[in-house]
Amino acid sequence: MSREALTGSRIRERRIILGCKQADLARQIGISASYLNLIEHNRRKIGGKLLLDIAARLKVDASTLTERAEIALIASLREAAHGTGVSSEELDRVEEFVARFPSWANLLAVSNQKIFGLEQMIATLNDRITHDPQLAASVHEVLSTAASIRSTASILVEDKKLEPHWRDKFHANIDSDSRRLAASSKALVGFLDVDSGEAAISSSPQEEVEAFLAANDYCFPEIEAGRIKPADEIINASNLTSISARQIAESFLEKIVADSAQVKMSHLLAQLEVLGPDLVQLASKFQVSLPCIMRRLASVPRLGMGLVTADRSGALLFRKSIPGFTIPRYGAACPLWPLFQVMGQAGHIISKRIQISRHTDTVFQCFAAAELIGSSVVNSAPLTEATMLIVPVASGQIDPTILTEEMGSSCRICSRRNCMGRREPSILGEEF
Amino acid sequence: MDKHVLLIEDEVNIIEALRFLLSREGWTVDTHSDGASAVEKIRNIRPNLVILDYMLPGKNGLDILTELREDPSFLTLPILMLTARGQMRDREQAEKAGVSRFMTKPFSNTEVITAVRDLVQLAK
Numbered sequence: 117m118s119r120e121a122l123t124g125s126r127i128r129e130r131r132i133i134l135g136c137k138q139a140d141l142a143r144q145i146g147i148s149a150s151y152l153n154l155i156e157h158n159r160r161k162i163g164g165k166l167l168l169d170i171a172a173r174l175k176v177d178a179s180t181l182t183e184r185a186e187i188a189l190i191a192s193l194r195e196a197a198h199g200t201g202v203s204s205e206e207l208d209r210v211e212e213f214v215a216r217f218p219s220w221a222n223l224l225a226v227s228n229q230k231i232f233g234l235e236q237m238i239a240t241l242n243d244r245i246t247h248d249p250q251l252a253a254s255v256h257e258v259l260s261t262a263a264s265i266r267s268t269a270s271i272l273v274e275d276k277k278l279e280p281h282w283r284d285k286f287h288a289n290i291d292s293d294s295r296r297l298a299a300s301s302k303a304l305v306g307f308l309d310v311d312s313g314e315a316a317i318s319s320s321p322q323e324e325v326e327a328f329l330a331a332n333d334y335c336f337p338e339i340e341a342g343r344i345k346p347a348d349e350i351i352n353a354s355n356l357t358s359i360s361a362r363q364i365a366e367s368f369l370e371k372i373v374a375d376s377a378q379v380k381m382s383h384l385l386a387q388l389e390v391l392g393p394d395l396v397q398l399a400s401k402f403q404v405s406l407p408c409i410m411r412r413l414a415s416v417p418r419l420g421m422g423l424v425t426a427d428r429s430g431a432l433l434f435r436k437s438i439p440g441f442t443i444p445r446y447g448a449a450c451p452l453w454p455l456f457q458v459m460g461q462a463g464h465i466i467s468k469r470i471q472i473s474r475h476t477d478t479v480f481q482c483f484a485a486a487e488l489i490g491s492s493v494v495n496s497a498p499l500t501e502a503t504m505l506i507v508p509v510a511s512g513q514i515d516p517t518i519l520t521e522e523m524g525s526s527c528r529i530c531s532r533r534n535c536m537g538r539r540e541p542s543i544l545g546e547e548f
Numbered sequence: 549m550d551k552h553v554l555l556i557e558d559e560v561n562i563i564e565a566l567r568f569l570l571s572r573e574g575w576t577v578d579t580h581s582d583g584a585s586a587v588e589k590i591r592n593i594r595p596n597l598v599i600l601d602y603m604l605p606g607k608n609g610l611d612i613l614t615e616l617r618e619d620p621s622f623l624t625l626p627i628l629m630l631t632a633r634g635q636m637r638d639r640e641q642a643e644k645a646g647v648s649r650f651m652t653k654p655f656s657n658t659e660v661i662t663a664v665r666d667l668v669q670l671a672k
Contacts, residue, residue, distance in 0.1 A: 255632065256603050256632045256633070259632035259652075259653045259654060260559050260562065260632055260653055261559075262653070262654040263559075263562055263630075263632070263653035263654035263655060264559055264561040264562045264565060265654075266654040266655070266656065267562065267565040267566065267569075267654075267655070267656075267657050267660075268561060268564075268565045270656065270657045270658075271565060271568060271569065271657065274657075282568065285564070286564075286565070289561040289564060289565070292561070293561055
């Protein structure tokens with residue numbers, strides 16, 4: 117069946133879409149219903165004035181009924197069928213398939229395109245993991261340095277009569293290698309777990325939103341001032357591609373609008389000068405929840421504070437990492453975080469001094485509080501959302517008398533020994 | 549059999565540790581750090597044993613191994629490969645190319661010395 121012969125099918129499809137009965141259309145254009153039926157089933161050729169009359173009645177351009185609109189779709193289906201064992205007889209009927217079942221045909225073509233896209237993404241990720249030169253070089257560096265340290269340390273331990281000059285030399289080698297190992301392992305972990313700009317692949321709506329927020333430094337002064345509406349900001353955001361991402365982002369921006377209505381940025385900064393970063397006093401001053409104050413503080417770029425929120429299931433809803441405190445992109449976070457300790461205790465606040473790794477000097481003061489979400493429902497436990505503000509402590513302000521607890525980012529990249537909260541072995545090894 | 553080993557490795561501290569260990573075992577140790585000229589070096593000094601790193605500047609250890617085994621005079625030369633690439637595929641490729649022993653980093657000194665002794669015994 118030729119594509120030209122499919123004009124009848126398009127007439128039928130258009131008529132049905134308009135809810136017009138075959139007999140009514142036939143009467144309007146002055147032909148019998150049986151003749152129109154033959155046309156619609158591609159058994160009579162159609163053109164000239166009759167085609168123009170039908171097109172006018174169906175409120176479309178005549179060319180729409182006759183043009184080869186399905187060419188791209190047919191090509192897509194032929195591509196989908198390529199190498200899949202579809203017989204040539206069936207392949208020859210692809211145009212008929214498109215004409216008779218245009219929606220199914222379109223669904224098949226779109227699905228095929230999605231599969232192709234997913235296959236490409238898998239291939240890209242697989243290639244990155246197995247052949248990425250930076251990853252391979254980093255792993256090689258770590259293992260080679262570890263080999264050198266192990267071999268040299270064994271000599272020092274096992275050879276009790278080692279000459280002093282050799283002993284000094286090997287001590288110096290271990291010192292230089294251990295420094296190299298610290299640097300290379302840090303680089304490796306960073307490569308594996310931190311967003312790496314354009315190399316990062318946004319595979320979920322939440323990641324799209326995080327990329328969008330990071331690009332704006334988590335700060336939207338125009339929205340806070342009411343000069344731009346969240347919906348308009350979303351429309352103009354080229355890095356929000358999926359509908360889900362746009363919805364999540366709009367919801368986040370609406371929360372900013374609500375928060376800024378209660379705590380204006382200029383007022384917050386003024387009170388910070390007076391009260392300092394005392395969350396309880398600030399929340400009391402503005403008569404808002406602690407998480408609201410945390411969100412406002414985290415949106416001030418110059419303060420350099422991180423923020424993470426989680427729902428009752430432990431899923432991370434929002435992540436703003438800061439240098440030295442990486443919030444995992446994949447998998448669950450450290451269960452020792454105060455974030456999870458306050459879950460279910462709305463109004464309660466926990467403040468802890470945290471060191472993410474014993475191998476770094478960076479210390480953070482973390483504040484966590486939970487709040488109820490939505491209104492109360494009889495016989496239904498209220499939903500809660502926990503928020504944790506991450507405040508870096510300057511090295512000169514670390515008070516050694518205050519207890520600093522060692523916690524991780526996620527088990528995968530945490531070397532904490534004998535941890536009751538460990539879910540999986542670390543890629544670093546517990547004694548790394 | 550003479551005890552002359554060529555250590556092809558680009559990590560300076562690994563070279564020092566292995567040189568110390570092998571010297572203590574009575575081996576004369578030559579070292580070389582460039583992959584591109586490694587085969588030429590072997591042809592020149594004709595060692596009794598080669599310890600070969602995999603990832604080297606200029607040419608990787610697998611290519612060096614393959615080139616050596618294509619030369620009939622090096623068909624039986626004991627070659628111990630030390631590598632940070634420990635995947636099964638890497639091991640299979642090296643074995644297919646004719647490696648005598650394949651060992652992954654980080655290695656223990658005892659393992660290396662034992663492997664060297666075994667390879668020497670087999671070559672006799």
